[in-house]
Amino acid sequence: xxxxxxxxxxxxxxxxxxxxxxxxxxxxxxxxxxxxxxxxxxxxxxxxxxxxxxxxxxxxxxxxxxxxxxxxxxxxxxxxxxxxxxxxxxxxxxxxxxxxxxxxxxxxxxxxxxxxxxxxxxxxxxxxxxxxxxxxxxxxxxxxxxxxxxxxxxxxxxxxxxxxxxxxxxxxxxxxxxxxxxxxxxxxxxxxxxxxxxxxxxxxxxxxxxxxxxxxxxxxxxxxxxxxxxxxxxxxxxxxxxxxxxxxxxxxxxxxxxxxxxxxxxxxxxxxxxxxxxxxxxxxxxxxxxxxxxxxxxxxxxxxxxxxxxxxxxxxxxxxxxxxxxxxxxxxxxxxxxxxxxxxxxxxxxxxxxxxxxxxxxxxxxxxxxxxxxxxxxxxxxx
Ligand code: SF4
Numbered sequence: 027x028x029x030x031x032x033x034x035x036x037x038x039x040x041x042x043x044x045x046x047x048x049x050x051x052x053x054x055x056x057x058x059x060x061x062x063x064x065x066x067x068x069x070x071x072x073x074x075x076x077x078x079x080x081x082x083x084x085x086x087x088x089x090x091x092x093x094x095x096x097x098x099x100x101x102x103x104x105x106x107x108x109x110x111x112x113x114x115x116x117x118x119x120x121x122x123x124x125x126x127x128x129x130x131x132x133x134x135x136x137x138x139x140x141x142x143x144x145x146x147x148x149x150x151x152x153x154x155x156x157x158x159x160x161x162x163x164x165x166x167x168x169x170x171x172x173x174x175x176x177x178x179x180x181x182x183x184x185x186x187x188x189x190x191x192x193x194x195x196x197x198x199x200x201x202x203x204x205x206x207x208x209x210x211x212x213x214x215x216x217x218x219x220x221x222x223x224x225x226x227x228x229x230x231x232x233x234x235x236x237x238x239x240x241x242x243x244x245x246x247x248x249x250x251x252x253x254x255x256x257x258x259x260x261x262x263x264x265x266x267x268x269x270x271x272x273x274x275x276x277x278x279x280x281x282x283x284x285x286x287x288x289x290x291x292x293x294x295x296x297x298x299x300x301x302x303x304x305x306x307x308x309x310x311x312x313x314x315x316x317x318x319x320x321x322x323x324x325x326x327x328x329x330x331x332x333x334x335x336x337x338x339x340x341x342x343x344x345x346x347x348x349x350x351x352x353x354x355x356x357x358x359x360x361x362x363x364x365x366x367x368x369x370x371x372x373x374x375x376x377x378x379x380x381x382x383x384x385x386x387x388x389x390x391x392x393x394x395x396x397x398x399x400x401x402x403x404x405x406x407x408x409x
Pocket of ligand 1: 265
């Protein structure tokens with residue numbers, strides 16, 4: 027691909043839009059500051075993504091047929107091993123020694139860094155033999171890739187004559203250029219205005235340009251009627267910033283690239299369910315995350331849906347079941363809740379098993395029960 031072909035593509039796309047009587051083609055100039063954060067854009071994006079989602083099959087087929095009209099192939103990858111094997115073969119055939127990539131979540135998801143280490147490919151900030159270019163969206167009606175660029179950095183790399191690899195999850199497809207524009211505006215406002223230039227790419231070089239569309243558990247999640255909406259997540263990280271659980275336990279306990287509220291929803295479907303059945307319970311249901319999500323995901327409800335799903339599919343440990351059973355009978359019994367400090371401490375010790383107590387300091391219990399404190403407080407108030 028060369029610089030010219032990109033501009034040609036813009037012209038082609040404009041022509042395409044005008045033929046289809048749509049005169050709202052993106053004019054790539056910066057939108058006004060004030061309009062960036064308008065809630066309507068988020069609402070529009072949420073609806074556009076959900077619509078694209080409802081016809082995911084259709085949109086992907088349309089995308090592939092438009093994309094491959096230049097003779098290029100879409101590489102469909104079932105899981106990360108699939109992508110890694112194909113990358114390994116490109117690296118060895120093309121004798122790749124240097125690579126350039128960002129810290130985009132998709133590279134962490136597939137384990138790109140480990141592969142490059144094993145293949146002795148070194149990271150470079152200069153012109154590399156292979157460029158991993160972050161793709162934001164697939165635009166189905168034009169068969170193009172939407173890439174958000176900063177200071178034309180990615181554009182320079184793409185046009186450097188090196189191998190370009192584009193990897194994207196299969197849920198990241200939107201229908202029109204108009205939707206692409208709104209997506210960019212929302213991302214621009216979210217990510218500290220870092221990505222100042224949206225590029226629409228239509229790779230043409232069969233030898234150098236490789237596109238991988240990754241499943242890796244996404245179709246699993248897509249089969250869940252209620253939870254699948256979570257695939258419209260933009261991975262902006264806003265929900266994590268306001269999550270009290272995530273801010274206490276941090277990234278480490280997830281041992282995955284998907285963490286925080288959205289990780290609690292996705293992980294049981296993206297990974298082996300038995301390893302992540304704890305995830306939906308790592309939530310206090312405070313709802314902070316829902317207030318900041320740019321695509322208005324009902325995160326709290328989705329976490330609850332996951333709990334129901336795990337329970338119904340018998341993915342709950344018997345020890346957890348027992349523990350919650352005891353907890354329930356205790357909290358609904360006034361007699362048990364009014365026990366002395368000694369007995370309350372004993373009961374809590376049974377609930378918080380040894381491994382849990384090892385990691386956390388045992389809470390200091392009050393001498394008086396909650397019931398006694400409540401009565402005291404209401405009596406004081408009425409005096
Ligand atoms: S705030 Fe919403 S879009 Fe952003 S990462 Fe969380 S769930 Fe995804």
